[in-house]
Amino acid sequence: MSEQETKLSAKIFFNRVLAGTATGIVVGLIPNAILGELFKYFGTKMDVFISLLHVVQGFQYSVPIIVGVLIAMQFKLNPMQTIIVGAAALVGSGAYVITDGAFMLVGIGDLINTMITASLAVILVRAIGNKLGSMTILLLPIIAGAGAGAVGSFTLPYVKMITSTIGTLINSFTELQPILMSVLIAVSFSILIISPISTVAIATAIGLSGLASGAANIGICAAAATLVIGSMKVNSLGVTSSVGLGAMKMMMPNLIKHPIICLPIAFSAVISAVFAALFNIQGTPFSAGFGFSGLVGPINAVKFMEGSVGTNISIAVLVFFVIPFASAFIGDLVFGKVLKIYDKDIFKFFTAQ
Numbered sequence: 001m002s003e004q005e006t007k008l009s010a011k012i013f014f015n016r017v018l019a020g021t022a023t024g025i026v027v028g029l030i031p032n033a034i035l036g037e038l039f040k041y042f043g044t045k046m047d048v049f050i051s052l053l054h055v056v057q058g059f060q061y062s063v064p065i066i067v068g069v070l071i072a073m074q075f076k077l078n079p080m081q082t083i084i085v086g087a088a089a090l091v092g093s094g095a096y097v098i099t100d101g102a103f104m105l106v107g108i109g110d111l112i113n114t115m116i117t118a119s120l121a122v123i124l125v126r127a128i129g130n131k132l133g134s135m136t137i138l139l140l141p142i143i144a145g146a147g148a149g150a151v152g153s154f155t156l157p158y159v160k161m162i163t164s165t166i167g168t169l170i171n172s173f174t175e176l177q178p179i180l181m182s183v184l185i186a187v188s189f190s191i192l193i194i195s196p197i198s199t200v201a202i203a204t205a206i207g208l209s210g211l212a213s214g215a216a217n218i219g220i221c222a223a224a225a226t227l228v229i230g231s232m233k234v235n236s237l238g239v240t241s242s243v244g245l246g247a248m249k250m251m252m253p254n255l256i257k258h259p260i261i262c263l264p265i266a267f268s269a270v271i272s273a274v275f276a277a278l279f280n281i282q283g284t285p286f287s288a289g290f291g292f293s294g295l296v297g298p299i300n301a302v303k304f305m306e307g308s309v310g311t312n313i314s315i316a317v318l319v320f321f322v323i324p325f326a327s328a329f330i331g332d333l334v335f336g337k338v339l340k341i342y343d344k345d346i347f348k349f350f351t352a353q
Contacts, residue, residue, distance in 0.1 A: 017119050018253040019350060020071030021111070021196075026247040027070070028063035028108070032056040033246035037294035063108040064093035068118040075122055080137070084145040085121040091145075092117025092152015094160065111196040111249075113159040117152030124148055163197055164205065171206040178211060179277045185212055186219030186273035187266045189289070193220045193248045194227070194255045194265075203288035211276075213283030214301055218276040220248070220291030221320050222268035225328035227251055230264070230336075230347030239349045246293030253350035260342045264331040271327035272319070279319050280304075292320050 008016075039053035068089025072082040090096075093109025124144035132139050166188075173184040185208075192199050199220065202208075208216055227248055231240040242250060254261055287300035298316040305312040335341045 016074035017071050020074045021067050021115055022250040022253050024067030024070040025249045026242050028066045030247055032060040033293050061105045064090040064095050064114045067114055071118045081125045084141055085118050088121035088145045088148040089114050089118040091149030094156045110160055113156050117148055121148035167202045167206045174212045182215035182273040182277040183270050185215040186269040189216040189219035190223040190265050190269035191262055193223050194251045199289035204285045207285045208288045209285050210282050213288035214276050214281035215273050216288040217291050217297035218272045219269045221324040222272045223265050225324035226265045226268050229328050229332050233344045234348040258346035261346050264335050267331035268327040272324045275319055275323050279315055281319055
């Protein structure tokens with residue numbers, strides 16, 4: 001490790017953590033986002049697709065490890081150091097619970113705490129370096145791996161309070177008039193989807209259902225549409241496609257570096273939410289937080305609609321796709337080209353230097 005690599009500013013360190021996290025989310029979530037609902041459908045026809053569904057779902061559970069490994073790679077750690085950081089990230093993520101002595105995976109964990117744990121592991125690994133000599137293979141996993149993981153497990157309950165606090169705030173919106181409620185929930189979820197906070201975790205924790213669930217999904221659709229339109233101008237087809245297919249959290253570094261990105265996203269969310277309320281778009285606590293990823297939101301919305309199947313599908317296409325993309329295009333045109341409030345580079349996929 002060069003002298004330049006050993007001396008990193010806090011900004012560079014943080015940027016590398018964000019870059020590793022953003023890429024890790026894409027790698028871990030894309031298989032299930034693209035194929036999950038498809039396999040569920042075909043699973044009703046052939047059992048082999050149920051097995052394939054379990055494969056992509058199982059792959060998703062590896063997100064904490066993937067994030068930890070890719071964060072470590074940002075710092076050019078060696079293979080053993082890299083996997084130690086990945087293992088520590090899993091331990092601190094909260095992705096599993098222990099019930100009667102059995103370890104059970106319950107999701108991808110808390111992304112914020114995963115980042116904190118991985119960062120601590122990287123700091124410990126870099127601080128120790130080669131000082132342990134021949135004892136490295138014995139002591140480094142204990143000190144940097146188990147040590148960072150232990151700290152992460154202690155901070156997890158406190159970090160998760162961030163999610164619960166936001167959930168309580170969003171839950172208070174459900175008591176408001178339908179259109180106002182839809183707008184506030186849609187805007188909230190449109191921003192949360194590109195933050196380290198899990199929209200699915202919040203939706204299920206507070207039991208977001210009915211029109212509130214529909215608004216949450218529409219907000220995520222608005223974010224996806226805005227990011228896709230912005231990304232098309234500055235990113236590769238692969239990046240833009242990943243965003244459109246559900247990996248919007250890969251734009252998390254953009255939110256932190258360019259908070260103004262919230263403006264066009266919120267604009268699209270407001271317009272889309274009004275139409276969602278007018279068309280009474282609904283959902284369940286388990287469908288909220290997905291948007292049109294895997295068609296989870298549209299499929300569940302159609303189930304709550306009355307009338308002919310053709311009409312219901314047309315409404316779903318209009319509200320989940322046409323309106324979000326149309327409003328996103330208008331917002332990008334007004335704020336980016338006419339008012340010139342931001343530059344198109346705020347949508348550029350971020351990689352640490």
